[in-house]
Amino acid sequence: MRYPALVPGTLLRRYKRFLADVRLDDGREVVAHCPNTGSMRAVNVPGCRVWLSPSDDPRRKLAWTWELIELPQPEGATALASVHTGRANRIVEEALVAGDIEELVGLGPLTREARVEGAHRARLDFRLGSGDGAAYVEVKQVTLREADGHGYFPDAVSERGRRHLEVLAGLAATGQRAVLLFCVAHEGIGSVAPASHLDPAYAEALQRVAALGVEVLARRCRFVLEDGRPCAVTLGEALPVEVERRFPG
Known part of the structure; x- marks a missing residue:
């Protein structure tokens, strides 16, 4: 499955289950849809690098969707994880x-x-x-x-x-x-x-x-x-x- 062109940023917080504040690499702070109804235990880690998919659909309330997060692993490595259960x-x-x-x-x-x-x-x-x-x-x-x-x-x-x-x-x-x-x-x-x-x-x-x-x-x-x-x-x-x-x- 190919992703749309993903945009990197830093996770600031996830709240109200379906919302996430993200600071994009260009300095903008945006609200992204969080397509995950679970607790997101261990993958909701503020400060980590995340990847968002953009949308120009005027019917959407939010132009961004949180897709992936990069999580710290032992010995300084990182691991990608998908937060988009859909x-x-x-x-x-x-x-x-x-x-x-x-x-x-x-x-x-x-x-x-x-x-x-x-x-x-x-x-x-x-x-x-x-x-x-x-x-x-x-x-x-x-x-x-x-x-x-x-x-x-x-x-x-x-x-x-x-x-x-x-x-x-x-x-x-x-x-x-x-x-x-x-x-x-x-x-x-x-x-x-x-x-x-x-x-x-x-x-x-x-x-x-x-x-x-x-x-x-x-x-x-x-x-x-x-x-x-x-x-x-x-x-x-x-x-x-x-x-x-x-x-x-």
Whole structure:
């Protein structure tokens, strides 16, 4: 997925969930839309370099959208992370269409916002194929890197996330393929585990549904730079998902 021409700045603060004050490199201070309803634990770090996408749509209240943040890592390194949760589905969809996720190749046409009927009526992000051979895929973006160096999901209590797990488990119980795909949008994360320290009910549910046949996958995002600026992102290598691991803090 290619980004529009991104503009760099420094994060001043995020507030009211959907707003962020940013000082652009040219000195202007702007208010940007923050497309993330979560707690943004560990990625809401004032003083860090951020990247905004501009818009000239006169219907928009805000001309800027917060896309990425550069986070400090050990030994002076930095890691890009996406704060725009709405990008994850597009990144995954491009990978599915291109056949870049080997576990999900050759299943048939892709349907977005796939309806699931039955006891757990819901919509999941994607369905590949149709009939008994279909695979349902729910995507979750991961950006929480804790002090132990590992990635965790969710970054706060997520009743919606638990409901999606129950829907996937219901599909698996009827013989359908049900897949939870963690889109790891943080360069510094090398593995994923349920955040039992933040949402123990989600962690218990993930362990249970994985034992019932829900496939749990994780892929790391690869950010592409041109002349030092992020210009695109693709879905890269598989990462381990450790459903039994616990954050030691």
